Amino acid sequence: MTEQPRSTTRQRLHEAMERLSSALSRSSTSWSQLRGDSSALPVSKMDNVDLPALHAFVHGLRMDLPAVVAGLTVSHSNGPIEGANTKVKLLRRQMYGRAEFPFLRQRILLA
Template identity: 35%
Template structure:
């Protein structure tokens, strides 16, 4: 029996000695791979992404637009938001870009100006946490005391 197992390429633990077949990555990993530099992806994943980009040009275009938008938000690109929005009109992202179309001035300011609403959002989150912890326990006066004492 051992000779037969060895001839089949099975080791002592009963596993096949052959390499396992390649399994395509999950959707989150595919999204991350599509947004990364194609030259930096090696092996089977690189071949998969290259083939995916060739066979699904709309998907490749959407990934490229997402990368361009991320670069704009990080300040790595001086491309105007209006140019990006114009490029999305002929892509699968046209519905996504319909909302920001109305807020171009606000998006430009958010990218260009150094101010952030982060501190205010943090305070709102803290207050909501306190309120959730107290749900059904007491009225506004106790909530007020807890908020003022936690500062």
């Protein structure tokens, strides 16, 4: 099997990235104006782009459409809780084998 010259591969990659960029820029205004209507999702605009990875991404969005719409439209987030969980897990890993639970609890409360 012969390899394609690097310039040809690079050119094809560049063209694919240009198509992806134009598809995403066309739909970016629609994403920002989304207000809970799943029929307004701009995924149909991305069907015309000949990129298999983008088709897989769009398929995943369609499979989980209610969660995608809720994530884009609901104003509250569980980010602060996730941050606290991450901090506790980090401290627990740092304290592994060094001290018992009361010391770990104290370090979490002081952090």
